[in-house]
Structures are given as C-alpha cells and as structure tokens.
Amino acid sequence: MTTTQTTDTKIRLDAVRLEYVKEEGRSRHLAVESISLDIRDKEFLVVVGPSGCGKSTLISAIAGFLKPTGGHITMDGREITRPGADRGVVFQEYALLPWKRVIDNVALGLKFKGVPKAERYATARRFLAITNLADAEQKFPHELSGGMKQRAAVARTLANAPEVMLMDEPFAAVDAQTRMTLQEELVRVWEQARLTVLFVTHSVEEAVFLGDRVVVLTPGPGRIKSIVDVSIPRARRNWQEMNQDPEFIRLRDEVLVQVRGQPVAA
Amino acid sequence: MTRLAPRLHDLALGTLPFVLILVAWFLLPHLLDYPSYMLPSLGTVIDRAIGSIEDGSLLENTLASLQRLAIGFIIGNGVAIPLGIAIALNRHVADTLRPVLTFLQSIAGIAWVPLAIIWFGIGQGAVVFVIANTIFFAGIYNTVVGVESIPNTLYRAVRSHGGKGIQIFTELILPGALVQIILGLRTSMAYGWRALVAGEMIAGTNGLGYMSIEAVQWYQTETVILGMILIGILWLILDRLLFVPLEQRTIVRWGLIQR
Ligand SMILES: Nc1ncnc2c1ncn2[C@@H]1O[C@H](COP(=O)(O)OP(=O)(O)OP(=O)(O)O)[C@@H](O)[C@H]1O
Ligand SMILES: [Mg+2]
Numbered sequence: 270m271t272t273t274q275t276t277d278t279k280i281r282l283d284a285v286r287l288e289y290v291k292e293e294g295r296s297r298h299l300a301v302e303s304i305s306l307d308i309r310d311k312e313f314l315v316v317v318g319p320s321g322c323g324k325s326t327l328i329s330a331i332a333g334f335l336k337p338t339g340g341h342i343t344m345d346g347r348e349i350t351r352p353g354a355d356r357g358v359v360f361q362e363y364a365l366l367p368w369k370r371v372i373d374n375v376a377l378g379l380k381f382k383g384v385p386k387a388e389r390y391a392t393a394r395r396f397l398a399i400t401n402l403a404d405a406e407q408k409f410p411h412e413l414s415g416g417m418k419q420r421a422a423v424a425r426t427l428a429n430a431p432e433v434m435l436m437d438e439p440f441a442a443v444d445a446q447t448r449m450t451l452q453e454e455l456v457r458v459w460e461q462a463r464l465t466v467l468f469v470t471h472s473v474e475e476a477v478f479l480g481d482r483v484v485v486l487t488p489g490p491g492r493i494k495s496i497v498d499v500s501i502p503r504a505r506r507n508w509q510e511m512n513q514d515p516e517f518i519r520l521r522d523e524v525l526v527q528v529r530g531q532p533v534a535a
Numbered sequence: 536m537t538r539l540a541p542r543l544h545d546l547a548l549g550t551l552p553f554v555l556i557l558v559a560w561f562l563l564p565h566l567l568d569y570p571s572y573m574l575p576s577l578g579t580v581i582d583r584a585i586g587s588i589e590d591g592s593l594l595e596n597t598l599a600s601l602q603r604l605a606i607g608f609i610i611g612n613g614v615a616i617p618l619g620i621a622i623a624l625n626r627h628v629a630d631t632l633r634p635v636l637t638f639l640q641s642i643a644g645i646a647w648v649p650l651a652i653i654w655f656g657i658g659q660g661a662v663v664f665v666i667a668n669t670i671f672f673a674g675i676y677n678t679v680v681g682v683e684s685i686p687n688t689l690y691r692a693v694r695s696h697g698g699k700g701i702q703i704f705t706e707l708i709l710p711g712a713l714v715q716i717i718l719g720l721r722t723s724m725a726y727g728w729r730a731l732v733a734g735e736m737i738a739g740t741n742g743l744g745y746m747s748i749e750a751v752q753w754y755q756t757e758t759v760i761l762g763m764i765l766i767g768i769l770w771l772i773l774d775r776l777l778f779v780p781l782e783q784r785t786i787v788r789w790g791l792i793q794r
Contacts, residue, residue, distance in 0.1 A: 329691075332691070332695050333695075334691055334694075334695075351694075352691070352694040352695045353695070353697065354695070354696055354697030356695060357695055357696060358691065358692065358695040360688050360691070360692060362686075362688050364686075364688040364689055364691070364692035365692075366689065366692075366693075366706070366707070366710070367789045367790060367791055368710040368711075368713075368785070368789045368791075377693070377696050377698075377706070378696035378697050380706075381696060381697040381698045381699070381702055381706075382697060409788065409789055409790060410790070411789065411790025411791075412790070425696065426696070429696050429697065435695075
C-alpha cells in the first residue's frame with residue numbers, strides 16, 4: 270500500500286509552452302500550449318492524451334532535450350537546462366546501443382559515472398534479475414524480442430539510479446500479452462525502486478493501471494484537461510484483479526470520457 | 536549437416552569462374568592463331584613467376600607496392616576519418632569544407648600524377664601522394680554519412696544516462712558510424728589499390744605496376760599478365776584477411792548488417 274506518499278514537489282511545470290521552430294520559414298508549430306503541473310516526489314504520474322497532443326514533446330522538455338519557449342520547468346527548484354543522469358529516459362524505440370551487450374547497455378550510465386567494472390556489472394546484474402533478463406546478459410540487442418528490449422531499457426535507466434524516470438510510451442511497440450506482463454512488472458519494480466516516474470501513454474487502461482494520478486491532455490496543442498486520482502492499492506495492481514475491480518473500471522471509464530469526450534459502454 | 540558443407544559449396548561456386556578463365560586461356564592457342572607475345576600461355580606466365588620468385592624481384596616489387604599502399608591508406612584515412620567526423624558534427628566545418636572537397640573530388644587520384652611528379656619527383660613520394668589522395672576522397676563521405684546516420688534517440692539515450700563530451704564520442708559516435716567507416720575503408724582501399732598500380736606505371740621506380748609497364752618495353756607480356764594476376768590475388772587476400780574479419784567481429788555481430 271502506498272499511503273506513505275509525500276507531497277513534496279519534485280518537478281514543477283509552470284505555464285510551459287513548447288514550440289517547434291522551423292528554421293527556413295520562420296514558422297512555428299505549437300505543440301504544448303500552456304501546462305502547469307507539479308510532479309510529486311516519488312509518485313507515479315501518468316500523462317495520457319491522443320496522438321500528436323505533445324506528450325513526447327513534454328518528455329523531451331523535462332529531459333532537457335528541448336527548451337520551453339515559455340514558462341519554466343524546475344526540478345527541486347532548479348531550472349532544467351540540459352539532459353542529465355538524474356532524469357533517465359525510457360524511449361518508445363528502446364534506444365539500446367546495438368554494439369553493446371545487454372549487460373553493458375544496462376551498465377552504461379554507471380560507466381559514464383566512472384564506476385569500476387566489477388561494481389557496475391554487479392549493479393547491472395541486480396537490475397537484470399529484477400527485470401527477468403538474467404539469461405540474456407551476454408546477448409546483443411538485436412538478439413532480443415521487443416519485450417526483452419524494453420525490459421533492458423528499463424533496467425538500464427533504473428541501474429543508473431535516476432531521481433526521475435521519464436517513460437515515453439515504452440510498451441506501445443509490444444504485443445498485448447507482453448504489454449500486460451510488462452505493466453505488472455513495472456508496478457512491482459517501481460515499488461522496489463521508489464522513484465518519481467512520469468509515464469506517457471495514449472492507452473487509458475495502461476494509465477489507470479499504472480498511475481497514482483492520471484493527467485489527461487487535450488488534443489494538440491496540449492493543455493491539461495483534467496487530473497484523476499487513482500487510489501487503487503498497489504497490491505491489487507495485477508490484471509487478473511484489475512479487470513474485475515469496480516474501482517478500476519469506474520476510473521478507466523472516467524478517464525476515457527475525458528480523453529474521448531463521450532461515455533463508452535463498459 | 537556440418538558447418539563445413541555449405542562453406543565448401545560456397546568455395547566451389549566462387550572458384551568456378553576462375554577455373555573457366557584458366558581453361559579458356561589454356562584452350563585459346565589451340566583454337567586461334569596469334570603471336571604468343573599478344574597472349575602468352577599459362578605455362579610461360581608460371582615460368583616467369585618462378586623465375587621472378589627465384590631472383591627475388593617479385594617479392595621486392597610486391598612488398599614495395601604493399602608498403603606504399605599501407606602508407607597511403609594510413610595517411611588517407613587518417614585524415615579522412617577525423618575530418619569526416621568533424622564535418623558531420625559541426626556545421627561550420629561542413630559549410631567551410633564541402634564546396635572545396637566537392638571541387639577536389641572530381642580531380643582526385645590519377646589527375647594529380649603530373650603535379651605529384653613535379654613536387655616529389657619520380658618515385659615513392661609521388662606515388663604515395665596519389666594513393667593517399669585517392670583514398671582520402673574515396674573514404675571521407677562514408678564517415679560523414681556514418682556519423683550523420685546515427686539516430687537522434689541514441690544521442691538522447693546516451694545523454695540522459697549521463698554521457699558527456701568524449702564519452703559520447705567513444706561510446707556512440709565511433710561505433711555508431713562504424714558500418715559506414717568500414718565500408719569506407721574497404722572502398723578506399725580498392726580505389727587506392729588501383730591508384731597504386733596506375734601511379735607506379737607513370738611515376739614509379741619499382742612495384743607491381745612499374746614491373747608491368749617496364750616489361751612492355753621488352754615485349755615481356757607474361758610479366759604484364761603476372762602483374763595483373765598478382766594485383767587481383769593480393770586484393771582478394773587483403774579483403775579476406777583485413778575487412779571480412781573486421782566486419783564479422785563488429786557490425787555483423789551487432790546485427791547492423793546481415794551476413
Ligand atoms: N521535431 C519536430 N518538429 C516539428 N514539429 C514536431 C516535431 N516533433 C513533433 N512535432 C509536432 O508536435 C506535435 C506534438 O508531437 P508529439 O510527438 O509530442 O506528440 P505525441 O503526443 O507524443 O504523439 P504520439 O502519441 O503519436 O507519440 C505534433 O503536432 C507534431 O507534429
Ligand atoms: Mg510520442
């Protein structure tokens with residue numbers, strides 16, 4: 270049960286505006302209009318919204334890849350200006366380095382920090398075990414299935430002990446069966462790791478299954494439409510129970526209405 | 536099935552055209568009437584090979600050529616790869632160098648022989664200059680393309696896991712560009728090999744190209760043909776010994792190319 274959640278703000282978005290500036294035409298594309306949001310320390314926050322509403326753009330900005338054209342993004346009160354190991358990103362396309370074995374991919378961030386080989390392998394193995402990849406440590410990424418690649422990507426980020434994990438539709442590219450397994454694993458892993466997670470998805474079910482809170486964005490340019498609290502205990506967060514959980518079904522439908530703008534039969 | 540069987544199969548198939556050429560060469564004098572200096576028999580060429588092995592000239596010329604190729608290869612790629620990376624990574628470098636490189640590319644290689652002779656005189660310097668020049672232009676764009684083709688998400692993954700500066704270079708840019716860099720090494724060596732032969736013919740004082748062109752004066756066609764065969768064989772060996780294992784150990788293993 271996660272009633273011990275603190276309410277300290279980890280990341281604060283203050284009237285954040287994100288635009289893509291096209292160099293030649295001087296034209297701008299508004300991706301995120303104005304978002305103000307506090308991401309609490311050690312919470313699992315899910316952002317859900319239709320394709321093109323600016324979810325990836327938002328992640329990029331928090332990761333430090335993209336500067337807001339308006340407003341401020343701060344972490345622990347300090348402005349985010351560049352990417353850093355304190356904010357690990359898990360990408361939809363896995364983004365594993367093809368020339369590194371799984372274990373070296375997972376140990377990547379530790380290598381960057383200068384952790385000695387034996388120590389970083391020990392840490393990497395710990396996270397490979399947690400993500401059920403112990404047997405695959407000597408493989409190269411192209412020898413893994415989609416689900417295994419995604420686990421490796423999660424292990425890589427967790428092994429680097431970031432303060433915040435930013436996940437951009439990490440399970441969108443795997444089959445439905447694998448996705449459910451990965452979601453359950455993530456619930457379990459997050460309970461052990463206890464870090465702040467910002468998880469982006471366009472799947473309402475996934476959002477409610479994973480999140481402490483679900484932020485619904487409007488179709489692009491993105492704004493916050495509503496925020497839904499999900500207080501289903503972590504212990505119940507497995508698909509077998511959740512599929513019949515009235516609370517889950519109610520919240521899922523509520524979020525679905527927010528996303529689609531109309532009710533849907535359960 | 537053992538692993539050997541398909542290998543033998545490949546080997547047999549690959550050898551077949553060579554066998555056909557040899558058979559044709561052997562039969563030709565019996566079918567057509569021509570003076571033997573135009574196309575000496577296989578036997579004459581083999582005799583010539585044995586003779587030049589015995590007097591040491593073949594080894595000397597081969598080593599001279601290989602040494603030149605190696606020097607040209609190292610200089611050419613030693614400049615091309617870092618410069619290619621700089622062009623790919625820095626817009627100012629790219630904007631500055633692209634026009635002049637495109638201009639020079641059209642006259643790369645053999646067209647430089649006259650100037651090379653004037654600058655370095657007949658011999659080693661001129662030939663190496665031409666080889667290095669050829670290799671540089673044959674290889675540089677592969678490096679540029681290689682670096683430019685590294686997916687943006689990989690940069691982001693590396694940076695969001697704490698990679699900075701030189702780490703990005705060694706852990707991402709170099710391995711990420713390697714498919715193209717190896718292709719560039721291979722292509723450039725093939726072009727360099729041709730430039731070597733041509734360069735030696737015009738500006739050389741020894742080497743396989745020089746050996747061939749000098750033999751023409753004495754109508755030693757067998758020496759010319761011996762030179763051609765050796766050039767081909769050496770390239771085959773270099774390719775097998777150098778590039779095939781290099782690819783196998785890196786980009787094939789990483790699943791970046793299928794083989
Ligand atoms: N590099 C870019 N240059 C210009 N416009 C972009 C760029 N990347 C995204 N956009 C635009 O910004 C808007 C938001 O894109 P974004 O990728 O953030 O959406 P998303 O919510 O992640 O969508 P999806 O669910 O399909 O991944 C879209 O209209 C898109 O066309
Ligand atoms: Mg996206």
